[in-house]
Amino acid sequence: MPQKDDQLTKVACGISKATASKRAAAVLLLEADVILHADWVAGLATNHAAPDSVLRRVFTLDPRSEAWSLLGRRELSPSAARAAVAHPDPEVRSILVGNSRLPTEAYGALAEDADPAVRRRMLRIAEACGVELPKEVVVRLATSPYGGLRSIAAELVGLPERNLLLLAGDRDPRVRAAAINTRTWHRLPPAVRAAAEADPDARVREAFERVARPLMPLPTTVNAFLAEAEEDRRLAAALASPVDADLAAFLATHEDPSLRERAARNPHTPTPLALRLATDPDPHVRLAVSTRADLTEEQRVAIDYTAPQERYSFPAWVEEHFDDPDALREIAGSRHVMLRRGVTRAPELPADVVERLAIDEDYYVRAMLCENDHAPHELLVEMLAGSERWVLLTSRRNFARPGLARFADNPNHRLRYAAMRDPHAEPELVERLSHDPNDMVRHHAASHPLLPLPRLVELLGMTEQGVARTAARNHALPHDLMHQLLDIAGVER
Missing domain, CATH: 1.25.10.10 (Leucine-rich Repeat Variant)
Known part of the structure; x- marks a missing residue:
């Protein structure tokens, strides 16, 4: 492998007699080599054995450096996380928002960050991904004088029952609509659900429909199946609904092979009817029949099926x-x-x-x-x-x-x-x-x-x-050598 011999000067550090292990250490002093130094820093940033003192030095780097993007993905100790979220540059704090391994307290600090852009990004991610914020932070958001923050709080994990009920009856219809969601539905009393269904504001009624509609029983008859407006619910009914005899026959003889396949998989489809599909012209339908739980081993092997060439497919x-x-x-x-x-x-x-x-x-x-x-x-x-x-x-x-x-x-x-x-x-x-x-x-x-x-x-x-980057990730790298690499790379103490 090529080495930059013309830029390298090996400096023997000898044996460190001050350490208990008396390990040998050697340090490479290099002339300015931006790429190599960047590799060291990036490697140390993802070295899980790096102490907080090393990580805090990495935190002083330009937030546009690769090391910071890596720190946005790696697990940080509580003290390192505190140092990171306290970084003076809001761009750095914004990068940390996307780190899925931060302690809850760090997320709380970012949710109340001094920079509005950091706050908004943290709250959007907490809402969309179910990130848990400290309870006291969620309560402060739920009692904010700003309707926008209260509506976000209504969709956060960890919202106390008392605050949820208050938001479900909030004066702002945006907040009431936000309080009707899949995370809160099971926690809302029947009277609150009924009030949402009859709410004078269309946004609240639409929120009710979005949550309540998928929870309604699936069609079990031909008439109900044909009257169902949502394609996803029709497909779900064909696959798993306790269909009656007429609907089962309707699906099993339908011209759409995807409906016949679902009928073949549906455990409520009578076995004799399902077996009629064992010779269906569509191979997916035949495979679906062959994997039914109610078939005997002889019935299965008699079907001309083709197993998919993929890893996770199974009944x-x-x-x-x-x-x-x-x-x-x-x-x-x-x-x-x-x-x-x-x-x-x-x-x-x-x-x-x-x-x-x-x-x-x-x-x-x-x-x-x-x-x-x-x-x-x-x-x-x-x-x-x-x-x-x-x-x-x-x-x-x-x-x-x-x-x-x-x-x-x-x-x-x-x-x-x-x-x-x-x-x-x-x-x-x-x-x-x-x-x-x-x-x-x-x-x-x-x-x-x-x-x-x-x-x-x-x-x-x-x-x-x-x-060099991979070597800098080595857990056996002595801590003093980590610091010396950062010294050589020009990273501040």
């Missing part, structure tokens, strides 16, 4: 048996591949079911099992070698096992990557793989806590493809 009724080990065994033994795929999603699987699914002939059964923490180590390694989502497999509970180090020289770079997940891996192995020709292997080694410090320091001086 919804299988989930109803997730807490029944005997039912899981029976379904896992089905000749219908969609049922076997569904079993893999159960949070608790008997050992014999895991063993059976791990050798299933269907690729997606094995792949879906690998997304379950019960997946056996051998299957995870097998699937990792050729999976497009291979990195995710390395985080499964059963993946890291002694013996993975044997793949350190494997031609498959995914397996070389896995070698560093061996809990008995030696620093020498990690150091060797830090020279690997594959980018992902090399980067993983650069961030590995077992990487020897001299090699880690060497990688901090690499300018190729962000290796």
Whole structure:
């Protein structure tokens, strides 16, 4: 890998005798190299082992720098979050609004920020995403003299019952309309709902319709189905409504294949009627019939169905048996591949079911099992070698096992990557793989806590493809060296 040897001066810092571990440290002093310095800062910004003192220094940077955009996404300690939301630049505070990992108190500070733009952005996100603000902040908003703030408070998580009832009867129709929403509907007394339905303001009545309409019973008869104005409710009725015999027959013979498919999936459609669809010209309809819960194994396999080539598709009724080990065994033994795929999603699987699914002939059964923490180590390694989502497999509970180090020289770079997940891996192995020709292997080694410090320091001086940034994310990077990197990069103390 190329190094900027003409701009590098290695300065030996020797062995720090003041530290308990007496670790060796080395620091690279570089001439002005904006790109490399930016990589250090960005790496430190996302280094979860970086102390608050390092993060506070990063907070002094230009809010348009990449480090700040990264800090807008990473988890911050309570003290670092307090320092961040107190930053004097409103642009910085606005970036933090989008961080989904801030403590509740930090969100509260941003919701009452001195800058109106920051406040508005925080409140919009809290309203849309259900972000929890401190109760006292929500109450202050709900009792604000400004109708706009009261209407926002009506849709926030954590609004006390007393304040909700006051807002539902607020003098401002915008506030009354905001108080009628999916989060508050179940908390509103019948008298308040009835008042909203008859409210003199159209906005409140429309809010009532938006919430109440989807909660009304779905059509169960042909006349009610034809009279239903909303397409989504008609489709939902065809799929799950307790349809009567006439509506079931109407849907099962409809010219629209999407309605026939839903009729085939609807558990209220009589079995004999559903079986008539087993020879439907549409393959989606035939597949829907074949996965019904009320069919025998012989009836299923007699249907000419085609299983979709995707990971998550499986019959919804299988989930109803997730807490029944005997039912899981029976379904896992089905000749219908969609049922076997569904079993893999159960949070608790008997050992014999895991063993059976791990050798299933269907690729997606094995792949879906690998997304379950019960997946056996051998299957995870097998699937990792050729999976497009291979990195995710390395985080499964059963993946890291002694013996993975044997793949350190494997031609498959995914397996070389896995070698560093061996809990008995030696620093020498990690150091060797830090020279690997594959980018992902090399980067993983650069961030590995077992990487020897001299090699880690060497990688901090690499300018190729962000290796220095990855090295700066290494949790084993000594804190004093983190500060020295920021010193060299010109970041204020």
